[in-house]
Amino acid sequence: MVVGIISYNDADTVGDVVRRVSAGIAAHAPQGCLVLADGGSTDGTVKRAESAAADVCPLVTVDYSRPALDPLAAPYHGWYGRAAAILSVLRAASARTAAACAVIDARLTSVSPEWMPSLLEPVLSEEFDYVAPYYERHPYEGAITKSVIAPMFRALYGVRLRQPAGGEFGCSSRLLQHLLDQTYWAAKDADSGIDIWMASAAAVGGFRVCEAALGGRTHVVKEDPPDVSTALGQVVGGMFADVEARAETWQRIRGSQTLPVFGRSRGEMTRQPVVDVEPMLDRFRLGFDALRDVWAWIVAPRTLLQLKALAEAPAPQFRFGNELWTQVVYDFALAYRARSMPHDHLLGALTPLYLGWLASFVEETCGTGDVEDRLARLGEVFEMKKPYLIAGWRWPERFRV
Amino acid sequence: MTWHSLPDDPLWYKDAIIYELPIRSFFDSNDDGIGDLRGVIEKLDYIQSLGVTCLWLLPFFPSPLKDDGYDIADYNAVHRSYGTLDEFRTLVSAAHARGLRIIIELVLNHTSDQHPWFQRARQAPVGSPDRDFYVWNETDQRYRDARIAFVDSEISNWAWDPVARSYYWHRFFHHQPDLNYDNPQVLEEMLRVMDCWLEMGVDGFRLDAVPYLVEREGTTCENLPETHAIIKLIRHHIDRHWPNRLLLAEANQKPQEVRAYFGDADECHMAYHFPVMPRLFMALHLEERDAIVEAMENTPSIPDSCQWALFLRNHDELTLEMVTDYERDYMYLAFSALPEARLNVGIRRRLAPLMNNSRRRIELLMSVLLSFPGTPIIYYGDEIGMGDNLDLGDRNGVRTPMQWNGGRNGGFSNVDPGLLYSPVLVDPVFGYQAVNVEAAEREPTSLLHWVRNMIRLRRLFKVFGRGGIEFLKPANHKILAYLRRHEADVVLCVANLSRSVQPVELDLRDFAASVPVEMFGYTEFPRIDVAPYFLSIGPYGFYWFELRHGS
Numbered sequence: 001m002v003v004g005i006i007s008y009n010d011a012d013t014v015g016d017v018v019r020r021v022s023a024g025i026a027a028h029a030p031q032g033c034l035v036l037a038d039g040g041s042t043d044g045t046v047k048r049a050e051s052a053a054a055d056v057c058p059l060v061t062v063d064y065s066r067p068a069l070d071p072l073a074a075p076y077h078g079w080y081g082r083a084a085a086i087l088s089v090l091r092a093a094s095a096r097t098a099a100a101c102a103v104i105d106a107r108l109t110s111v112s113p114e115w116m117p118s119l120l121e122p123v124l125s126e127e128f129d130y131v132a133p134y135y136e137r138h139p140y141e142g143a144i145t146k147s148v149i150a151p152m153f154r155a156l157y158g159v160r161l162r163q164p165a166g167g168e169f170g171c172s173s174r175l176l177q178h179l180l181d182q183t184y185w186a187a188k189d190a191d192s193g194i195d196i197w198m199a200s201a202a203a204v205g206g207f208r209v210c211e212a213a214l215g216g217r218t219h220v221v222k223e224d225p226p227d228v229s230t231a232l233g234q235v236v237g238g239m240f241a242d243v244e245a246r247a248e249t250w251q252r253i254r255g256s257q258t259l260p261v262f263g264r265s266r267g268e269m270t271r272q273p274v275v276d277v278e279p280m281l282d283r284f285r286l287g288f289d290a291l292r293d294v295w296a297w298i299v300a301p302r303t304l305l306q307l308k309a310l311a312e313a314p315a316p317q318f319r320f321g322n323e324l325w326t327q328v329v330y331d332f333a334l335a336y337r338a339r340s341m342p343h344d345h346l347l348g349a350l351t352p353l354y355l356g357w358l359a360s361f362v363e364e365t366c367g368t369g370d371v372e373d374r375l376a377r378l379g380e381v382f383e384m385k386k387p388y389l390i391a392g393w394r395w396p397e398r399f400r401v
Numbered sequence: 402m403t404w405h406s407l408p409d410d411p412l413w414y415k416d417a418i419i420y421e422l423p424i425r426s427f428f429d430s431n432d433d434g435i436g437d438l439r440g441v442i443e444k445l446d447y448i449q450s451l452g453v454t455c456l457w458l459l460p461f462f463p464s465p466l467k468d469d470g471y472d473i474a475d476y477n478a479v480h481r482s483y484g485t486l487d488e489f490r491t492l493v494s495a496a497h498a499r500g501l502r503i504i505i506e507l508v509l510n511h512t513s514d515q516h517p518w519f520q521r522a523r524q525a526p527v528g529s530p531d532r533d534f535y536v537w538n539e540t541d542q543r544y545r546d547a548r549i550a551f552v553d554s555e556i557s558n559w560a561w562d563p564v565a566r567s568y569y570w571h572r573f574f575h576h577q578p579d580l581n582y583d584n585p586q587v588l589e590e591m592l593r594v595m596d597c598w599l600e601m602g603v604d605g606f607r608l609d610a611v612p613y614l615v616e617r618e619g620t621t622c623e624n625l626p627e628t629h630a631i632i633k634l635i636r637h638h639i640d641r642h643w644p645n646r647l648l649l650a651e652a653n654q655k656p657q658e659v660r661a662y663f664g665d666a667d668e669c670h671m672a673y674h675f676p677v678m679p680r681l682f683m684a685l686h687l688e689e690r691d692a693i694v695e696a697m698e699n700t701p702s703i704p705d706s707c708q709w710a711l712f713l714r715n716h717d718e719l720t721l722e723m724v725t726d727y728e729r730d731y732m733y734l735a736f737s738a739l740p741e742a743r744l745n746v747g748i749r750r751r752l753a754p755l756m757n758n759s760r761r762r763i764e765l766l767m768s769v770l771l772s773f774p775g776t777p778i779i780y781y782g783d784e785i786g787m788g789d790n791l792d793l794g795d796r797n798g799v800r801t802p803m804q805w806n807g808g809r810n811g812g813f814s815n816v817d818p819g820l821l822y823s824p825v826l827v828d829p830v831f832g833y834q835a836v837n838v839e840a841a842e843r844e845p846t847s848l849l850h851w852v853r854n855m856i857r858l859r860r861l862f863k864v865f866g867r868g869g870i871e872f873l874k875p876a877n878h879k880i881l882a883y884l885r886r887h888e889a890d891v892v893l894c895v896a897n898l899s900r901s902v903q904p905v906e907l908d909l910r911d912f913a914a915s916v917p918v919e920m921f922g923y924t925e926f927p928r929i930d931v932a933p934y935f936l937s938i939g940p941y942g943f944y945w946f947e948l949r950h951g952s
Binding site: 247248251387390391394395396 | 854
């Protein structure tokens with residue numbers, strides 16, 4: 001069994017992470033091995049890690065190459081070089097013929113020894129192949145995942161995975177070998193799409209998938225977080241690219257299955273932050289004025305008329321319905337596939353719509369404690385409207401004869 | 402999962418969709434009037450946008466071009482009009498980067514009479530290895546049972562060489578002497594040629610005129626065991642040194658004879674299905690399915706790893722060699738009212754003119770091509786409905802410049818029109834101002850967009866490339882209906898070959914409780930039960946259904 005920690009200049013956090021992970025390994029899998037995949041840190045990360053692991057758990061260090069920075073590229077919202085780092089860990093696990101492998105971020109401050117059995121026991125004892133994290137989050141955290149990624153996973157890939165791009169994960173040797181056999185690692189946007197790709201590879205590849213409740217996830221943020229448009233473009237772009245690559249598969253999948261959850265789940269945190277929806281509504285309305293001609297290239301005329309009505313609605317009546325949102329997301333996915341316009345322009349045009357959905361979501365759920373049910377209903381609608389996506393995929397609206 | 406790279410799948414050709422193009426005709430990048438490799442590179446985005454997965458390049462080697470490049474004078478180089486070896490390498494890597502494979506021609510049977518091997522042979526002493534690179538005889542009376550392929554231009558398979566003072570054997574034009582595979586050095590040289598191109602990254606070879614490699618007295622000199630022995634040696638060499646590469650046999654023979662070119666999966670991976678092609682046209686004209694069903698049911702089974710190559714039209718005439726005399730007469734009457742459309746034993750026309758430019762009939766034939774068992778080949782220009790030019794000799798009328806836009810020379814080249822290798826089409830129906838890629842791109846309902854969608858749809862379902870076929874035989878013979886099955890997938894295809902709406906009752910009792918889902922619009926049709934399943938289909942209409950089990 002191998003647990004990989006991926007790091008780059010994380011001397012301030014890696015020691016704690018290694019200590020907690022080592023304690024977890026020592027307590028639950030004494031034969032386990034700790035692998036540090038480091039991208040050439042210059043701040044003493046490796047030494048800190050070695051020192052923290054000493055006498056508790058054997059530590060092996062492997063290198064990975066961080067890709068050259070493109071000065072014109074938008075900053076990646078996650079870990080730059082993450083795909084290469086994960087690949088290094090998986091290779092190390094494969095070389096050691098590990099029965100199970102988990103990957104942990106060196107910047108985590110919330111990791112505990114209990115995460116190890118949560119991520120690895122389902123593989124070692126229950127024959128699961130992919131263990132996705134299920135973190136406790138406040139209702140509006142991870143809203144891109146909630147609004148687009150999770151419902152698309154449910155409708156298209158047939159698994160109700162709530163946090164498909166969660167960060168940490170566990171996997172079996174069978175899945176590990178499958179992942180290593182793929183060519184995705186060298187793809188241009190592998191960094192931003194790697195988590196979605198691994199989860200979808202497991203979901204549609206005949207692998208057994210489950211979730212592990214890990215509690216809250218906190219980590220040290222070293223770079224300025226990207227704006228919402230950049231994050232949305234990277235995450236949703238990664239999802240759409242995955243959908244395009246797996247078209248042959250997801251069009252055959254019908255229905256969806258709930259997944260077993262290991263560990264104690266408290267679901268969404270009940271504590272709800274105060275969110276001012278007015279700026280989001282303003283951006284939606286401004287977006288409608290500025291982008292409606294662009295949206296007209298992407299969404300169906302009836303959808304555009306519904307968006308127009310929404311833009312004119314007063315705040316108390318502003319409700320972005322599940323059907324409308326599903327239609328928007330599917331139309332954007334179809335436009336992405338049809339290359340109706342450059343992908344960055346397309347995904348940029350989604351931002352005001354997403355903010356409109358988020359504003360509506362906040363208004364609908366604020367103080368109701370109804371978040372899980374609300375998201376479940378959204379997933380149902382994504383699933384129900386899947387034939388619309390398939391029909392449009394096979395015979396795009398604009399090519400009807 | 403590919404993510405812009407070529408899947409490591411030894412059976413990739415089963416799922417492939419091949420686009421055939423002559424480099425000379427595709428795009429002229431340097432404005433000398435002749436298409437070139439750089440031109441193909443510049444148009445790779447277009448080719449990729451079609452959804453095809455493999456390019457088949459017609460011969461581009463140094464040649465006197467008396468047979469459109471099939472008269473090769475140097476196997477290891479590129480004709481100077483088309484570019485350089487470096488440009489070829491660039492093309493291969495650019496194509497691979499787009500997920501496109503490349504297969505090229507390997508003319509095993511003969512060379513040009515300008516090839517150094519022939520020039521050396523005609524001067525070498527009788528009986529020497531150099532002389533024996535070709536097939537010589539003192540008279541023109543050997544192998545008299547062998548037929549003449551190009552009956553319109555050749556009267557014998559022997560030609561006199563005044564330098565050698567001997568006759569040499571040629572199954573095709575007299576300027577294409579046949580190589581002598583009884584001389585082991587010939588095969589050694591050919592394997593070296595193959596290695597050279599495989600090293601550059603090509604994904605396979607179309608083995609031109611492969612049945613004629615060896616001659617024996619008292620035979621037709623076609624399909625001889627010695628020829629199959631040569632092919633087995635070639636296949637062994639490929640399998641040993643070059644995994645995932647393809648051999649495609651061009652054997653214009655009856656299916657039972659073509660079957661032998663698959664061997665026990667130890668000869669060619671693929672071979673053309675010649676008999677079915679003319680019968681598709683014939684059935685459509687007769688408005689009844691029988692010719693197609695008969696051709697397919699007479700098709701022998703082939704090893705699991707092998708595959709038929711299917712096409713509607715290509716760079717040659719629509720050959721009628723593999724049909725009966727009655728069928729040939731019918732085809733001539735139905736499709737070549739103009740005598741100049743006939744050539745050798747065939748009809749030298751493109752798809753759209755053969756269909757009188759009927760969009761519905763073109764679509765119907767394309768739908769059959771894309772849903773029949775085998776790998777479809779699309780001839781350049783057919784995706785936009787290009788026409789032909791019967792005023793040009795031989796088969797040049799179907800090899801005119803690709804029509805890219807309505808500008809000078811159809812966007813093919815900026816050269817003075819008089820310097821083009823071939824005139825562009827200018828007639829009011831098929832001319833470049835009426836039929837071109839730019840216009841088709843801008844018109845959402847164009848044939849080009851339709852073809853793209855169909856190709857993409859086919860690619861979603863492995864059953865089309867890998868599944869078997871079973872014909873349903875409803876009472877209405879104007880309806881062609883067949884099932885394609887692969888593993889758990891079942892697809893039902895139904896086509897109306899007639900010009901009027903037709904009813905049909907299909908016996909689908911084996912699929913009782915299944916739900917047909919129409920594949921283009923993802924529309925569920927009524928559930929099947931044990932009673933005959935009724936459909937009505939519009940003129941030249943067709944449906945593809947997934948048969949989905951249960952609710």
